[in-house]
Amino acid sequence: MPILLGVSLMLSLSTGMRQSLGVFMPEITQNIGVSVSQFTLAIAIQNLTWGLMQPFTGVLVIRVGFKKVMVVGSFLYLLGIIILAMANGVVAVTIGAGFLIGCALACNGSGIGMAVATRAVPIEKRSLILGVVSAAGSLGALVAAPIGQGLIQAFDWRIGMVGFVVMAALAIPGAWYAGGIDKKPILGQSVNDDIKPTKVVIKALKYPPFTVMAIAYFVCGMQLIFLTTHLPSYLAICGLDPMLSAQSLGVIGGFNALGSLFFGWMGGRYNKLFLLGLIYILRSIGIAYYFYIIPDPTNTLIFAAYIGFLWLGVIPLVSGSIAEMFGVKWQAMLVGVAFIGHQFGSFVGAFGGGLIFDAFGSYDLALQIGVSIGLFAGIVQASFALFKTRPPSSL
Secondary structure, three states, X not given: OHHHHHHHHHHHHXXXXXXHHHHHHHHHHHHOOOOHHHHHHHHHHHHXXXXXXXXXXXXXXXXXXXXXXXXXXXXXXXXXXXXXHOOOOHHHHHHXXXXXXXXXXXXXXXXXXXXXXXXXXXXXXXXXXXXXXXXXXXXXXXXXHXXXXXXXXXXXXXXXXXXXXXXXXXXXXXXXXXXXXHHXXXXXXOOOOOOOHHHHHHHHHOOHHHHHHHHHHHHHHHHHHHHXXXXXXXXXXXOOOHHHHHXXXXXXXXXXXXXXXXXXXXXXXXXXXXXXXXHHHHHHHHHHHXXXXXXXXXXXXXXXXXXXXOOOOHHHHHHXXXXXXXXXXXXXXXXXXXXXXXXXXXXXXXXXXXXXXXXXXXXHHHHHHHHHHHHHHXXXXXXXXOOOOOOOOXX
């Protein structure tokens, strides 16, 4: 139990702060001479760094243990937030919000956190517990965004970042307790200690269900990071109260918890890969509808609830699918390999959205591209899940 509580606290704080950085964008871009595209480039670098480093931290936990990796990652997160709070230009924003937080998330984000949760429970409870931990991890946005926005409005954005510094510090003990998983044996799997990481990756990439899932994962990152980064700016353009963006991110976090529980439960009963495709399709439909209508507080919060329910339900499905395909020893690394596609999508969603906005003064083209790609990837993922393929042996 301390392990699951620790990993839930760690994920809740690291995920919640990451998803809430967009509430700082209007103030930062107005006060320290950073453009929208420069701020979104920092967020894009964060996601790309996270994605590229995730496979290596997945190997590192096998070599040195989960605790060391997660605790170091939590300290890096704290350092990144401190540098961002002190930033006076684009370089510090890029280092703090971009590179350092990206490195930190590779160590204490969902990929490592879900691997800890998978190892902590018996196989028959795995899918549901992954949903529970993902749900707990999603609650951070319910707290982080309103705290950040409230401090910004009461004082300024730097004081808002001080609130995030406190939250980042609280993630460190969570990582420490979650690291107790190093003392637990791997349940329900005999492992081959001689196999090389490169051979594991090659074997995974040759398995079509894994490859399709990894490519389609691009859509998940593109859509979610576009929303967390650009929704506050979009609502400000529409003349709505800045607190509405924080409330929306909070609602997303709350309904995200429900969605994670639901899809964790569903993943134990139905085809996980089909459910992934269904999530991408439903998300794309919801985004298209919301940005087609004129936003107001009511329909914005309804949209936040809808999209929140579909937000991180992908995590127990992806993590559970990889554990089923290949076993749990290399789960953190293989989740990282799949996550590279997700983070390239995040890079496009954050930076591409900023470039399009700077060039055209609106998000229309970005939304058209995002919805079209989302629908296509969702249909391919759901359709491919219907084909039966022989699973590889566990590693």
